[in-house]
Amino acid sequence: MEILKRLLDVMNQKEAINTVVLDMRKTPMPADFFVIATANSQTHMSTLRDAVVEFFLENNHNLIYFDKGEGYDWLLIDAGDIVVHIFTAHGREFYDLEGLWSDTAKLF
Template sequence: MIEAKEKVYKICRVLDEKKAFDVKILYIGELTTIADYFIIATGTSSTHVQALADEVEKKLGEEGIFVDHVEKDFASEWILMDYEDVVVHIFQQEAREFYSLERLWADAKEIVLDNRL
């Protein structure tokens, strides 16, 4: 079984390759049992948001890491991908500002990846 940190790295690499903006990693493991990490990213349009989610699902699936659950709104302004210990939130800018997960989870520790991407 792959560790949560390695999933985070793989997901962030895919998001970076597909030109996601403002990718943030929050360690929430000490605050909740929902997951260990949230990854929050922004896409430029509904098409870009969907493409980011599709690519994450495809690339991780190729490595035997499968999404447990996906939720999204009708217009693809946001998509949530549940990888059990890692939850990926991909938003269009307005939706990201509206939901403001960074503010809601302000007590979470922000993780900065090294330059391995």
């Protein structure tokens, strides 16, 4: 849990919008936590992605995959037990991960 709090601090410093953490441990998903946030522009999405990737690397946390492109409505950073989803406002509404996983607990 401590790593999640520190990750959220990093994302909040970069002004992530409406960040939530879903507890995925009781689901069939191989991740323990989904971190979901909204960015206000493509530049903001890239900034958040880069900060999250840097955070995981600096903390010697497993980093399996992250989207390197630009112009998407959804960027993913897969760190094994923690998967970070960064959306545009439109993407977050359209994909509605929080609605899809509404039966999971929101930790933050």
